Amino acid sequence: MNQETQQVKQEEADPYRWLEKVTGKEALAWVGKQNERALAQLEKDPRYPDAYERILKIYTASDRIPYGRLRAGNVDNFWQDESHTRGIWRRTTLASYASGRPSWNILLDIDALAKAENENWVWKGANCLPPDYRRCIVSLSRGGADAVELREFDTQTKRFVDDGFRLDEAKQWFAWLDADHLLIASPLEGGAKNTSGYPRTVRTWKRGTPLKDARTVFEGPASDAFAFPAVEHSPEGREAFVIKAPDFFHQTVHHLEADGSLHRLPLPDDVDFKGIFKGRVIALLRSNWKTGDKGGLLPAGAVVSVPLAGLLADDLSEAVVIVAPNERVTVTDAVIGSGAVYVTILDQVKGRLIEAVPSTTGWRLDRLGLPEDGTVSVTSSDPFTDAILVNYESFLAPDTLYLVKNAGEPRAIMKLPPRFDASRYVVDQFFAESEDEVKVPYFLVHAKDMKYDSNTPTILYGYGGFEISLTPQYLPPMAIEWLKAGGAWAVANIRGGGEFGPRWHQAALKEKRPIAYADFAAVAWDLIHRKVTSPKRLGIYGRSNGGLLVTATMVRYPKLFGAVAAGVPLTDMLRYHKLLAGASWIGEYGNPDIPEERDFLKTYSPYQNVRADVRYPPIFFITSTRDDRVHPGHARKMAAKMIDQGHEVLYYENTEGGHAGAANLPQRARYDALILVFMMQKLMDADGDQAADGPADAPAVPDEGRPQEAHAPESGAPAQDG
Template sequence: MTQTKPSIPDPCRLISRLMTGRRSVTLTAVLAAMLAACGQPEQNTGSTEETPQDMTQQTVQDVPADHAGDAAQDPYLWLEEVEGEEALAWVEARNTVSKARLEGHPAFQAHYDKALAVYNAEDKIPYGELLGGAVHNFWQDSNNVRGLWRRTGLDSYRDTAPDWQTILDLDALADAEGENWVYKGRDCLAPDFNRCLVRLSRGGGDAVVVREFDIEERSFVENGFVSPESKQWLAWVDSDTLMIATDFGDGTMNESGYPRQVRLWKRGMPLSDARLILDSDPALVFNFPMSSHRRDGTYAGVIQGPDFFTQILHLWVDDDLKTLPLPREIDFKGFFADWMLIQMRKDWSLPGGKKAASGSLVAVRVADALAGTPADSLTSLFEPDDRQSIDDVQIGQDRVYLSVLDNVTGRLISAAPQDSAWVVTDIAMPENGTLSLVSVDEWRDAALIGFESFLQADTLYLAGNTAPTAIKALPARFDAGALMVEQRAATSRDGTRIPYFVIRPENFRKDGSAPTMLYGYGGFEIALTPSYLTGFSQLWVENGGTYVVANIRGGGEFGPRWHQAALKANRQRAYDDFIAVAEDLVAAGYTSPARLGIRGGSNGGLLVGATFTQRPDLFGAVICAVPLLDMRRYDKLLAGASWVGEYGDPDNPDEWAFIREYSPYQNVAADADYPEIFFFTSTKDDRVHPGHARKMAAKMTDQGHEIIYYENTEGGHAAAANLKQRAFTDALQMIYASQSLMKKE
């Protein structure tokens, strides 16, 4: 399926997949990454594959009448003015103090150099996307800071030194045009994949400029498709027609700052004249044009999101959009011949006694879906048990690949139609790690599959009509010989068993003395799986630290039910789970509160914010990155309205009642004894407003608490626009964590 997908960066593992181009992810995962609040990238950057126009000039937004009292009592509201003179002066003052302490530390440079050397290493695996037998890769290193988009043939790709052909040099483009371009990916039209829609961001935000590019000519198309800067999505209908959802002017963006209209745009036509084919209520979260161009069929349409985890499918049929009468609690995966593949978010009962279980992957013939008779062909491809979930689905030329989590470790299967049934086969791959569908070619029988674990560097396999063969391997970036991994479980407040991984020295003594960093996310159905340590986590374990990854509810480790268990009124369960893991680590002698730190970004920043305000006695350090913190106003800031389905609506008194109980900004107290907190964010983050971190830091400072604050002035929601900036924040975190928990720096 040549399905148009946005590429977006972020610190949970999924966002890292998108940012680095290492993984090919499904539509809903991409939308989750685009719309969700995730954190700072932690993964290997072997190859890299993203504000309406005035978003970074945003002023303080209007306060609803029922929030007027809160606003009047909030002396820090001025810090929400992103580029305000006073606000930026405050940021600069805090940055100066923080950098003097952290960057000025004697050990800072060594940590920075180590992280940057890994990011810039020439022997990284050049992960890429398979398109019609070619491999497209986006590469960054010390000489190509903004990066190179390049390609080679699949046979050449298997070689140690592939014959890469540069398609677009982003450093040269930025210099020539005087723009701070950050590459956000491209969508190329099958079957020759020569014409591509390239997404370019100014400074790393989610808003992009889209420009048509001709690969053979190595240039942007003269008088080709160009869409101005916006948060936007496009899909090829044919070589001269696009479906586009963008900012068409007043009243055409929704409450979350995403497009509410989809139009049909013909070549040579002014964008303003594009034909309106779908409009929506401004409360809807997204309207996502998609297309599929395969040998066995071509489809186009729109996926509409009434809220974050429901979808309405519309297909382009006879020059019009037809709405498919399907349940809304679905995750559309794509097309295979005359079948459409869907993952269920809730149980589905059909006429004739047929059922599709929540979390399962099913196939339905397109004609039956259009006719309203899906039961006539509905077939289940895979139904996970209670300790399993489907992590990813990718559609190839001859088969469908499924990456499955089995107790949070990977398993790979394939499915192919045979007559009216589907034959499902296990594919032999290494165990006790993470299996990732890096890229699957829809025009050749080929798939790239990655395997990694916390201590085992990535290996890339080529699969298809033969058994998977290892074709590339990442050299070890650190000595893992003295380290080991354990999987344990803690018991949460309601009795639920919460799994977690511990990466620690082998000669470990359970006397409570180990400096330990606990990482979590717990939101948007995103699973944290074993992945090779890099960045901060690598620096931490190399210097004797213990690193812990918690698989708390709200994530996707065990499918939709694990996520839904911590939605809205049940959000506290995610925080109870995280606290339970921390308490279990202390009770088992792994660490002690003075030696235990917590770390999270975006939704994970909210996690650590809620946790340290509830249990300040349990932690000695907190790293809170690009966070949500003021949950009274989160839905009024940037993309926040798109997350109401996750957290609840603070304008609804009944829902504010439970949000108020955990919102960090409302619960931080002057008389509490908190550990020193390290906040960091980005001025250019047009997803999670930097005002969250700014206001929390200012409030805590005025209350007399110790905090460290750093704000990168570019970099989007990843808080880093390039590898140097990412290494810089890694080193800042390492100095802070060492000073707080190792008591030696």
């Protein structure tokens, strides 16, 4: 029997495949039964109603910062509260916004629109045409899915444009070329999809003509993850590009010429293209870049500048570094403003912001005067506005929004009121030693009077993938409730993330993925070793790739934890590439259709490796029927399998919400409150004996050294593939 035939037979043997039918009658009946069981246990807990109300109060508070998008002297904001469940899109002037008490002009009421059209509309944003930003394309989603309907909207008349640009629901992207043309990637009307379900054709679409007649300027292979347009508008003019991306971490950048042809720019194929600043391409490097025989070596992790005219002439002689990383410092982003490039860096996972301005001798760098030991992020910039908006926050310091004018100092214009008494708590940064002796940082937020007696209920949060960094952010409502109840909150900066640049991410790619799980287990062990907590008091929580993290870590290290919460998780790593957007993540995880890559995936895939004869901590799966990114079948199948194996499992599936898990603020509060109460029940109430014993092949936490893994099945292959 050849490998392909064996793989097909293994996939056919999956007894839970029927749960992959998202709206299948039997599958939804199973979901309904599990929802009823989970809500009966969690919502009937006497702590739930008050916790839900307190969390909802924070989410809907009228004194939240109304984060906005700069648009040529105006600021646009999308706002949800108790009176606007679905939300309103509104606009004010920058002067009014900067006063801290803006006067808003409502452009579109999504609640009213949904009611009038009898649709479950969820706002997904508006893309407006510079420089006046009057005409916009609004994206609307049914139930929060990634697929959106596109409609042209006039912000002056506050009406959808008759016979304007409009497309039915699909996963699609676009950019304005000018008032009468869009550069659009859509699978509709003659477009094509790739294996991930995303568009792979990019076309120029003229107003008043059907999309099927639009000129195709690019078509990528079905195996690519993405093909999408990028149009840079500025006072200097317009430059249009098409990005071809075989995966999340590789892309080729093509310049759209006046005749409609494409010119590939001679940039590295793993570059992160950020845009155009005064005729220069700005990009982040993921690997070293040698710019020719006489050129220098530009280091991985740097933000660089190179003239577009030079790139179009294959001349790299003026490529220069703007900001480079070092052992402590990582460049995380570069945002283009009207007068500067703003570079965000992490210094030991703590944020800084640098203003970079070109000069006759290179780039002049000025560090902006913002608070330290937190997270700094540019929330909005605009080439037609002489300012940017910058946010600062830390675990204990509420968000402060700053206005930074060109060559000026940050001015605080809005501040979030404290949501809890931070004086009672402290933040520590520790380093855990992973199995290969690499030091892995993590943050621990706890009460100042916490006793180091191994008895503090602790939630450890992680992600560890896709170059995403977990930086200090003001504690979310669920974490606030947890701390008030006597718990501690930990955040792990494991490999796979971007906390220390490309090398930190690349250390956990594909066959090296298990090092992320070893890092996470090492942080758990460090918390135990420091006598902060114990296995019976330690819970782990993650979403999406973080859901894969916590389920895989649970399967490999079952004795380390007392509870697990997995939100919108991946679990079936042998079929993930065949479910919704999964194929777009092959660059991160590997390809199960390649035998050697399938071999390493099946060593850790949670769904295949969970066993009846190992005692796992109680686990709560929470997902969404309308998630069209990570298939709900991942959570459904693993929950069903574990239930049938006799493990303690709760499962809840929201019928809307998309990959976010919630379509509005009440749903978001419910999501948080359910996880909170689950963790309270398992880590605060119980004696924790679920982690105290088990079969011999699930070792207890070692007395010293790093955590050990649970044994894999003797055959080396999972019981079911697929």
